[in-house]
Amino acid sequence: xxxxxxxxxxxxxxxxxxxxxxxxxxxxxxxxxxxxxxxxxxxxxxxxxxxxxxxxxxxxxxxxxxxxxxxxxxxxxxxxxxxxxxxxxxxxxxxxxxxxxxxxxxxxxxxxxxxxxxxxxxxxxx
Numbered sequence: 001x002x003x004x005x006x007x008x009x010x011x012x013x014x015x016x017x018x019x020x021x022x023x024x025x026x027x028x029x030x031x032x033x034x035x036x037x038x039x040x041x042x043x044x045x046x047x048x049x050x051x052x053x054x055x056x057x058x059x060x061x062x063x064x065x066x067x068x069x070x071x072x073x074x075x076x077x078x079x080x081x082x083x084x085x086x087x088x089x090x091x092x093x094x095x096x097x098x099x100x101x102x103x104x105x106x107x108x109x110x111x112x113x114x115x116x117x118x119x120x121x122x123x124x125x126x
Contacts, residue, residue, distance in 0.1 A: 001035050020100075038093055041093050042092040042093035042094070043092075045088055045092045045093055046088065046089050046090075046092045046095065048088055049085045049086065049087070049088025049089030049090070049091075049092075050085070051085075052081050052084060052085030052088065052089075053082060053085035053086060053089060054083070055081065055085075056078050056081035056082045056085060059073045059078050059081070060078060063075075065076070
């Protein structure tokens with residue numbers, strides 16, 4: 001009885017561990033390449049955000065403890081660097097994809113006559 005249960009479990013485990021059939025068509029290759037590029041690109045964008053935050057931190061330290069002889073960065077630039085670096089580090093590829101989709105929607109609305117309809121509704125058309 002015990003060997004029957006073990007053989008059933010063993011066959012279930014070996015059937016679940018079998019390798020998936022690899023698709024060698026161009027569409028699957030491009031889909032896999034796109035998903036890999038999103039992962040790598042997201043990691044690189046997050047790394048870039050981290051670098052921007054580190055540079056901003058260095059500017060803050062130089063501003064407080066540096067000598068006044070060299071040209072200092074403005075507080076506005078340092079704050080903008082912290083905001084952009086934080087957004088890139090936490091948002092990564094998702095943030096940039098969302099911004100790009102918003103731009104695509106705007107371009108499609110402008111190209112589809114949505115802007116002309118808006119002008120007519122507001123009485124701006126001549």
